[in-house]
Amino acid sequence: MRLATFNILHGRSTVDDLVDVDRFARAVADLGADVLALQEVDRNQRRSGHVDLAEVAAEAMGAVDHRFAATIDRRGAGGRAQYGVALLSRFPVHEWRVLPLPRRPWWRPLPRGNDVRRPRWRLDEPRTALAAVVVTPQGPLTVVATHLSFLDGWGEHQLDHLAAGLADAPRPLVVLGDMNLRSEIPAAVTGWSPLVVARSYPVAHPTLQIDHVLADGSVRPTSPGRSVDTGLSDHRALVVDVEIEPLG
Incomplete structure (x- = not known):
């Protein structure tokens, strides 16, 4: 079975700076994933056409089950934007x-016009993990999707907490x-095994691997994992x- 993870940048392409929902659906379908983790997913956001991108992706890949976990949830004239x-x-x-992750206060200036207000403590963007026990043809598999903080040292703390x-x-x-x-x-x-070693960021000429697939237990890759330029996002x-290895 195929696992994939993709930070979708709300479906935007860095080439033309546009969100094309049909293009996003094709990119998801082309991954051919049986289980797919998505990050930076919009629901009812103006910048992505007020669509539910998780629902679009689920239909594109033929998912029989999916779940969205909001980390930002705002109410406006157009309803809840998540x-x-x-x-x-x-x-x-x-x-x-759903497993909420700890947030870190950080000291930053807040812009106001051409001026900068006095710096003050703010909390980092909310982060979470979404876990599912998936009933695969090879047996049950717990799969977790997450998006950790970029603040120095805090991603490690969140991962240890997770x-x-x-x-x-x-x-x-x-x-x-x-x-x-x-x-x-x-x-x-974590002490868990990496299933993919491939640079994923930035998309055009990746120099870093900041996206990961980690396994704990009897899961092994059947071929080398890879990073894929889908034509969308700033990540591959x-x-x-x-495959899940049989016990004994």
Whole structure:
């Protein structure tokens, strides 16, 4: 089965700076994922045409189950405008779970016109993880989608918090997402195995791997994972084909 993670930048292309929902749907379909984790997902946002991008992606990939978890939720004249992460599956989902992640205060100036107000403490953008126990043809698999903070040291703290929160989750387990952590750091923090080693950012000429797929338990890649330029976003998607190894 194929796992993928993709920070979609609300469906925007950095080439033409446009959100084309049909182009986004084609990009998702072309990944061929059985289970897909998405980050920076809009729902009813003006900048992405007031559509539900998780729903668009689910239809495009033929998902039988999916869930969206909002980290930002604002009410306006057009209703609730939301932003967050999503997890989509071509296989049935037995159980869903949302795990909020700790936020860090940080000291930053706030702009006002051409002036800058006195710096003050603000909380980092809310972050969360969305977990599902997926009933695959090879057996149950816990899959987690997340998007961690870019603030120095805080992504590691959030990932350590997430690992502790998943201690009782059924194994095998796979965590996918934009972790804003370079290369070997996520595996070092968790002790879990990386399933993809491929640079994913920035999209045109990637120099960093900040998107990751980590496994705990009897999951192994059947071929090398890869990063994919979908024509959208400032990130490449990561794709890997895996199998659940039989016990004993």
